[in-house]
Amino acid sequence: xxxxxxxxxxxxxxxxxxxxxxxxxxxxxxxxxxxxxxxxxxxxxxxxxxxxxxxxxxxxxxxxxxxxxxxxxxxxxxxxxxxxxxxxxxxxxxxxxxxxxxxxxxxxxxxxxxxxxxxxxxxxxxxxxxxxxxxxxxxxxxxxxxxxxxxxxxxxxxxxxxxxxxxxxxxxxxxxxxxxxxxxxxxxxxxxxxxxxxxxxxxxxxxxxxxxxxxxxxxxxxxxxxxxxxxxxxxxxxxxxxxxxxxxxxxxxxxxxxxxxxxxxxxxxxxxxxxxxxxxxxxxxxxxxxxxxxxxxxxxxxxxxxxxxxxxxxxxxxxxxxxxxxxxxxxxxxxxxxxxxxxxxxxxxxxxxxxxxxxxxxxxxxxxxxxxxxxxxxxxxxxxxxxxxxxxxxxxxxxxxxxxxxxxxxxxxxxxxxxxxxxxxxxxxxxxxxxxxxxxxxxxxxxxxxxxxxxx
Amino acid sequence: xxxxxxxxxxxxxxxxxxxxxxxxxxxxxxxxxxxxxxxxxxxxxxxxxxxxxxxxxxxxxxxxxxxxxxxxxxxxxxxxxxxxxxxxxxxxxxxxxxxxxxxxxxxxxxxxxxxxxxxxxxxxxxxxxxxxxxxxxxxxxxxxxxxxxxxxxxxxxxxxxxxxxxxxxxxxxxxxxxxxxxxxxxxxxxxxxxxxxxxxxxxxxxxxxxxxxxxxxxxxxxxxxxxxxxxxxxxxxxxxxxxxxxxxxxxxxxxxxxxxxxx
Numbered sequence: 200x201x202x203x204x205x206x207x208x209x210x211x212x213x214x215x216x217x218x219x220x221x222x223x224x225x226x227x228x229x230x231x232x233x234x235x236x237x238x239x240x241x242x243x244x245x246x247x248x249x250x251x252x253x254x255x256x257x258x259x260x261x262x263x264x265x266x267x268x269x270x271x272x273x274x275x276x277x278x279x280x281x282x283x284x285x286x287x288x289x290x291x292x293x294x295x296x297x298x299x300x301x302x303x304x305x306x307x308x309x310x311x312x313x314x315x316x317x318x319x320x321x322x323x324x325x326x327x328x329x330x331x332x333x334x335x336x337x338x339x340x341x342x343x344x345x346x347x348x349x350x351x352x353x354x355x356x357x358x359x360x361x362x363x364x365x366x367x368x369x370x371x372x373x374x375x376x377x378x379x380x381x382x383x384x385x386x387x388x389x390x391x392x393x394x395x396x397x398x399x400x401x402x403x404x405x406x407x408x409x410x411x412x413x414x415x416x417x418x419x420x421x422x423x424x425x426x427x428x429x430x431x432x433x434x435x436x437x438x439x440x441x442x443x444x445x446x447x448x449x450x451x452x453x454x455x456x457x458x459x460x461x462x463x464x465x466x467x468x469x470x471x472x473x474x475x476x477x478x479x480x481x482x483x484x485x486x487x488x489x490x491x492x493x494x495x496x497x498x499x500x501x502x503x504x505x506x507x508x509x510x511x512x513x514x515x516x517x518x519x520x521x522x523x524x525x526x527x528x529x530x531x532x533x534x535x536x537x538x539x540x541x542x543x544x545x546x547x548x549x550x551x552x553x554x555x556x557x558x559x560x561x562x563x564x565x566x567x568x569x570x571x572x573x574x575x576x577x578x579x580x581x582x583x584x585x586x587x588x589x590x591x592x593x594x595x596x597x598x599x600x601x602x603x604x605x606x607x608x609x610x611x612x613x614x615x616x617x618x619x620x621x622x623x624x625x626x627x628x629x630x631x632x633x634x635x636x637x638x639x640x641x642x643x644x645x646x647x648x649x650x651x652x653x654x655x
Numbered sequence: 656x657x658x659x660x661x662x663x664x665x666x667x668x669x670x671x672x673x674x675x676x677x678x679x680x681x682x683x684x685x686x687x688x689x690x691x692x693x694x695x696x697x698x699x700x701x702x703x704x705x706x707x708x709x710x711x712x713x714x715x716x717x718x719x720x721x722x723x724x725x726x727x728x729x730x731x732x733x734x735x736x737x738x739x740x741x742x743x744x745x746x747x748x749x750x751x752x753x754x755x756x757x758x759x760x761x762x763x764x765x766x767x768x769x770x771x772x773x774x775x776x777x778x779x780x781x782x783x784x785x786x787x788x789x790x791x792x793x794x795x796x797x798x799x800x801x802x803x804x805x806x807x808x809x810x811x812x813x814x815x816x817x818x819x820x821x822x823x824x825x826x827x828x829x830x831x832x833x834x835x836x837x838x839x840x841x842x843x844x845x846x847x848x849x850x851x852x853x854x855x856x857x858x859x860x861x862x863x864x865x866x867x868x869x870x871x872x873x874x875x876x877x878x879x880x881x882x883x884x885x886x887x888x889x890x891x892x893x894x895x896x897x898x899x900x901x902x903x904x905x906x907x908x909x910x911x912x913x914x915x916x917x918x
Contacts (some may be wrong), residue, residue, distance in 0.1 A: 202749065225894050226868075230842075
C-alpha cells in the first residue's frame with residue numbers, strides 16, 4: 200500500500216509552519232540567555248576557529264590562546280597580542296578579563312619612543328569595551344572599565360564616564376568602594392548636585408550597613424570615607440563659589456575663585472629637525488605640576504574638533520587604527536611658570552606618518568582635568584581662570600578654558616623643500632621667551648594667590 | 656507497532672556491535688577521562704575549562720556517532736539485501752524507516768548515557784565541593800545534546816533515503832553546521848534594514864525552515880552563569896517540541912521518498 204502524498208505534504212507544510220513559529224519564539228530567548236555572545240559577530244573567525252566554535256571548545260581554546268598571549272606580553276611582542284585578543288573575545292565572549300586587559304593594552308601600551316601612547320587605537324579600545332559590556336551585561340566590570348578609559352585615558356568628555364559608571368552602579372555586583380568614583384566623574388562633568396546626591400545616597404546605605412553590623416571594620420571605614428568625601432565636596436563647592444553661582448549671588452561675596460587669575464599663556468613651536476619639535480612657553484601659575492595638553496594632528500582629521508576628538512566612533516571592533524593619519528598628544532609639564540618639551544616623532548614613522556599636507560598644533564587647558572588644589576583657585580568650570588589672549592568659552596560649552604591653535608605644513612614638519620635650510624618657528628600672540636626658567640634645577644613655590652611674576 | 660519495535664531493537668543490537676561506533680565512543684570517553692589534565696593549559700578556572708572541554712567532547716562525539724550511525728542504516732540493508740527479507744513480511748516501508756530511526760536514537764541514547772555518566776563522575780572527582788545542584792545543572796546539557804542529535808539523526812535518515820552514505824555525511828554535516836553556527840547570521844540578515852527585501856526574505860526563509868540546532872547548546876549558561884529565564888521549563892518544552900516537529904517532518908519526508916524508491 201502506497202502512502203498518500205497530498206495529505207503528507209500538507210502535514211509537512213503545516214508542521215514546518217508551526218516549527219517556524221516555535222523557532223521564532225525560542226531563538227531570541229536562547230540568544231539572550233544561552234548564546235555566548237549577544238551580538239553574534241563571528242565574521243572575524245577563520246575556518247578552523249569556526250570549527251572549534253562549532254565543536255564546543257570555545258572556552259578551552261580561548262583559554263589556551265590567552266596563555267599564549269601572556270607569553271607575548273612577557274616578550275614585549277605587543278602587536279602579536281592584538282589578533283589573539285580578538286579571537287579570544289570571539290570564541291569566549293564571557294572572558295571578562297580578556298576584554299578588560301585587551302582594552303587597557305590597546306589604549307595604553309602602543310607607545311612611541313617617548314612613551315606617548317598611540318591614541319588612534321582609542322576608538323578600538325572603546326568598541327571592545329562596549330562589546331564586552333553588551334556580552335556581559337550582568338556584571339558591572341566592563342561598564343566600569345570602559346568608564347575608566349573615558350575618565351583616565353581620554354581624560355575629557357566626562358559625560359561619557361558618567362554614563363558608563365551610572366550603568367556600572369546599577370549592577371548588583373558593583374563593589375561598594377568603587378561606587379564613590381561616580382561622584383568624581385559627576386564633578387568633572389560639572390554635575391555638582393548629582394555628585395552630592397550620589398554621596399548622600401552612598402552614605403545612607405553605608406550607615407544602614409553599619410547599623411546592621413556595627414562591629415564590622417569595613418562598614419565603619421566606609422562611613423568615615425564617605426563622610427570625609429562629602430564634607431570635602433561641600434566645603435570646596437562653598438569656597439569655590441559654586442553654591443553662590445547657583446544662587447545668583449556670586450558677585451556679592453568673596454570666593455577663592457574671585458577675581459579670575461590671568462595665567463599668562465603663550466607658546467612657541469620650533470621644528471628643530473625633521474619631525475622633532477621644541478615646544479616652550481609660559482604659564483603663570485606658580486604651583487608645580489600643571490600639565491598643558493598639546494596635540495599635533497592632521498588639520499583635516501575626520502574625527503578632529505577644536506580642542507577635542509570624537510573618540511567613540513563605532514560599536515564595531517576594528518583593531519587596525521587609521522594608519523595614514525597623525526595624532527600626537529602630550530602633556531607640557533609646568534615648572535617655574537614655564538614649560539619646555541622636546542617632542543621627537545622621528546623614530547616612530549608608523550605612529551606619525553605625516554601623510555597629510557597641513558597640521559594643527561593645539562594647546563588646551565581645562566581646570567576640570569586639574570588636581571583639586573588648582574581647581575580651588577580656577578573653579579570647576581574656570582570661573583577663576585582668565586587669559587588676555589587665549590581664554591575660550593566656546594570649545595567647551597559653559598566652561599572657561601585656555602585654547603590656542605597654531606598651524607604647520609608637512610614641508611615645515613619634515614624640514615623639506617624651502618624649509619630644508621630655514622628653521623620653522625610658529626608662536627602664539629604675545630609669546631614671552633622663557634629663558635632657562637623651565638630647565639632650572641631650583642623650583643620656586645610661592646602661594647597661588649600672589650600676583651604673577653613680571654614676565655621676561 | 657510491534658514490527659517497528661522489533662526493527663528498532665534489532666537496530667540497537669547491530670549498532671552496539673559496530674566497531675567503528677565503539678571506537679568513536681571509546682575515544683570520546685578517553686578524552687573525557689583525560690580532560691582534567693588539560694585544564695592546566697588554560698588561563699581560565701578549572702571549573703570553566705573542565706566543563707567546557709567535557710561538554711564539547713560529548714557534543715562532538717555524539718554528532719559524529721549520530722551521523723555515522725544513521726547514514727549507513729538503510730544503504731547497508733539494501734547492500735546486504737536483508738531489506739527484502741523484512742519487506743516480504745507484513746511490514747510497511749514506513750514501519751521499517753521508523754523502526755530504523757528509533758533504533759538509531761536508542762543506540763545513541765545508550766552511548767550518550769555512558770558518556771554522561773563518565774562526565775558526571777569526572778566532574779564529581781575533580782570538583783569535590785560541587786553540590787548536587789551543580790551536578791544536575793551540568794547533566795542538563797547532555798540531555799539537550801541528545802535532543803539535538805536525535806534531530807540530526809532524523810536529518811541523516813531523510814538524506815539516506817536518496818543519497819549515498821558519503822554524500823549524506825557531507826549533507827547532514829552541512830545542515831548541522833548551518834543550523835548551529837549560521838543561525839545568528841541568517842537572523843542578522845533577516846533583520847538588516849539595509850538589505851533588499853528579496854535578500855531579507857531569503858534569509859528569513861532559511862532561518863525559519865532550516866532546523867535550528869543552536870538553541871540546544873545551553874552549556875554557555877552552565878559554564879558562565881545561570882540563565883535568568885522566568886520559566887526555564889517553558890523554554891525547554893518549546894525547544895523539545897520544536898525538535899519533535901522537525902523530526903516528524905524529516906521522517907515523513909523520508910517515508911515519502913522511501914515509499915517510492917526502487918530497492
